[in-house]
Amino acid sequence: MNITSEQISxxxxxxxxxxxxxxxxSATSSDIEKAQKRHAATFSGLNKQLAQEFVGxxxxxxxxxxxxxxxxxxxxxxxxxYIPDFIIxxxxxxxxxxxxxxxxxxxxxxxxxxxxxxxxxxxxxxxxEDEKIARYKQFRAELSDKINAxxxxxxxxxxxxxxxxxxxxxxxxxxxxxxxxFKIQLEKDTEALIGFLRGKLEEPTGRPLTPTPQLAEAVxxxxxxxxxxxxxxxxxxxxxxNKKRSEIDKEIxxxxxxxxxxxxxxKGKYKAQNNQPRRHWGYRGPNTSSxxxxxxxxxxxxxxxxxxxxxxKKDIAAASEEIxxxxxxxxxxxxxxxxxxxxxxxxxxxxxxELRKQELNESFLAMFGGWVEHILGAMFGNYSLxxxxxxxxxxxESFASALGREKRYLDAAxxxxxxxxxxxxxxxxxxxxxxxxxxxxxxxxxxx
Numbered sequence: 072m073n074i075t076s077e078q079i080s081x082x083x084x085x086x087x088x089x090x091x092x093x094x095x096x097s098a099t100s101s102d103i104e105k106a107q108k109r110h111a112a113t114f115s116g117l118n119k120q121l122a123q124e125f126v127g128x129x130x131x132x133x134x135x136x137x138x139x140x141x142x143x144x145x146x147x148x149x150x151x152x153y154i155p156d157f158i159i160x161x162x163x164x165x166x167x168x169x170x171x172x173x174x175x176x177x178x179x180x181x182x183x184x185x186x187x188x189x190x191x192x193x194x195x196x197x198x199x200e201d202e203k204i205a206r207y208k209q210f211r212a213e214l215s216d217k218i219n220a221x222x223x224x225x226x227x228x229x230x231x232x233x234x235x236x237x238x239x240x241x242x243x244x245x246x247x248x249x250x251x252x253f254k255i256q257l258e259k260d261t262e263a264l265i266g267f268l269r270g271k272l273e274e275p276t277g278r279p280l281t282p283t284p285q286l287a288e289a290v291x292x293x294x295x296x297x298x299x300x301x302x303x304x305x306x307x308x309x310x311x312x313n314k315k316r317s318e319i320d321k322e323i324x325x326x327x328x329x330x331x332x333x334x335x336x337x338k339g340k341y342k343a344q345n346n347q348p349r350r351h352w353g354y355r356g357p358n359t360s361s362x363x364x365x366x367x368x369x370x371x372x373x374x375x376x377x378x379x380x381x382x383x384k385k386d387i388a389a390a391s392e393e394i395x396x397x398x399x400x401x402x403x404x405x406x407x408x409x410x411x412x413x414x415x416x417x418x419x420x421x422x423x424x425e426l427r428k429q430e431l432n433e434s435f436l437a438m439f440g441g442w443v444e445h446i447l448g449a450m451f452g453n454y455s456l457x458x459x460x461x462x463x464x465x466x467x468e469s470f471a472s473a474l475g476r477e478k479r480y481l482d483a484a485x486x487x488x489x490x491x492x493x494x495x496x497x498x499x500x501x502x503x504x505x506x507x508x509x510x511x512x513x514x515x516x517x518x519x
Contacts, residue, residue, distance in 0.1 A: 110327045113334050117155070117246040121253060125153070126327070127292030128257055131264040133322035134311055138271050143264065144326045151357035152256035154334055157341045158245035158364040159238050164371060170232035171224060171379045175217050182214060184386035188393065192496065200472070204397050211390040218383055225376055226348040238368060239342045244334065248360050261292055265304070272307045347372075397475065419445060421470075423462035423512050440517030443474065450478050462512070469504075469511040476504040477518065 114122040135143035176183045187210050191203050223229040227237035246253070295301040295308065312319065337356045344353040345365060350372065352365040419442050426439070446458060460467050476497070483497040505516040 109331045113155075113244060113331045114246075116244060117253070118250055121250060121257065124257055124261075124291045124293060125253075126323075128261050128264065129323055129326050130319065131261065131268070131292055131308075133319045133326065134308060135264050135267050135271075136322060137311070137315060137318060138268065140267055140271075143267070144322060150256060152249075152252050153330065154249075154337055154357050155244040155246045156248050156364075157242055157338055157354075157356075157361045159241045159368045160243055160245075160364075162236070162238075162241050162368075162371070163234060164375070166232075166234045167224075167236055167375060168378065170234045171221055171375065174224075174231050175214070175221060175379060175383045177379070177383075182383040182386045183210065184389050187390075200397050200475075204394055207390045207394045207397070211387050211394070214383060214387055214390075218380055218387075221380055221383075225372055225380070228348070236372075238345070238347050242338060242342055244338070245361075245364070258290065261290055265290065265295065265301075268308065269304055272304060419458045421458070421460050421462075423466045423470075423514065425461075427513055437517075439514070443477070443517055446474060447478055447481070450474075451481075466512050469508040473501070473504040473508040473516060476501040 111122075114125075129144070132143040178186060187206065191206060220229065221231075224231045224234075224236055227235070227239070230236075295305045340356055341354045341361060344355070345351065346353065350369045352362050352369075354361055354365070421439075421442060460470060462470075480494070480497040480501040483491070483494040487493050508514070508516055
């Protein structure tokens with residue numbers, strides 16, 4: 072019976088479609104169907120024709136094994152050239168940014184510090200330093216806890232708002248960079264198989280011939296049916312297919328499953344050897360271009376951190392600065408006097424009882440003003456200055472309040488200028504504190 076090239080092409084095309092149809096030529100068991108679906112998923116993204124040709128090559132290898140070449144199926148599915156690259160894709164970065172912003176409490180300009188400061192400056196607690204300090208500390212602690220949770224989110228350890236950033240959930244096979252390599256290897260393996268089958272099936276003596284370029288060219292499996300010079304060989308291959316379909320299926324499916332397991336094995340190593348929290352790329356599989364995908368992912372993580380965590384940390388720093396400004400530099404000593412002490416430099420001793428005994432003249436004001444300037448200089452320069460303050464608790468607290476308000480006023484004037492509303496407000500608070508100091512101690516504040 073003569074078989075036309077159209078019939079051959081149709082028959083071969085039908086057999087090459089089974090990777091997508093998830094059904095073999097004769098087997099119908101659920102296990103085989105699942106295996107073929109896994110195989111189809113492994114090839115997702117690969118040129119469809121190449122995937123079909125690969126199945127055709129595996130079939131040729133199964134026929135070659137039945138024809139007397141036992142090693143035909145053992146090597147091909149595990150070859151590195153048939154392994155894809157891996158890429159991290161489809162991460163919902165926009166949702167991740169939104170989830171982190173919401174979690175940290177981001178507002179239009181910052182993460183809540185400006186609103187808190189404005190509230191404390193304008194609210195009923197405007198002059199209650201202890202309450203302000205407590206609120207700033209609470210804000211700082213809460214934001215710090217949120218930042219820690221945000222860090223776990225960025226490290227892929229804890230989801231936020233239903234978004235998971237664990238890169239392991241987004242690793243996919245990537246064939247784009249592998250298709251040409253895949254095609255070249257497929258041609259080589261097909262050439263070797265055709266050479267063996269021509270020698271085994273067409274040689275009159277039945278002795279297989281060693282494959283050579285003269286016997287077989289680098290072709291795809293489908294070319295056997297479409298090229299008339301292979302017509303006689305293909306008729307014999309079809310004859311074997313018709314007689315031994317069940318045996319061939321039993322050889323093909325484990326081979327395809329082995330390929331799936333090989334790909335999944337390398338994907339597992341990619342996941343296990345990379346470290347998202349340390350941003351470390353440790354994968355050293357067959358396709359080193361995977362590093363590019365990892366670097367892109369890590370850079371996206373850094374951008375997310377810069378845009379959220381680093382900005383939120385600025386609010387923590389600002390709250391800490393406010394706490395420092397508000398916290399009295401004088402603490403209560405055991406004898407009821409206030410003390411700012413350090414074992415450096417010559418100690419400044421301010422005794423309000425002794426000061427009241429002195430004549431309140433310019434000389435006194437210059438001396439007292441000099442001491443206050445030294446203390447303010449230490450506060451601005453963030454260094455320690457040995458100071459002892461002696462007096463009643465009320466006198467010490469009034470001095471601390473006036474000193475703190477003086478620093479805040481000078482700082483505001485430096486930042487915003489003398490005509491800024493914040494500077495005006497600071498000046499008003501300073502005037503109130505100075506009146507309190509002068510009333511409690513009977514002494515004049517050295518600056519006006």
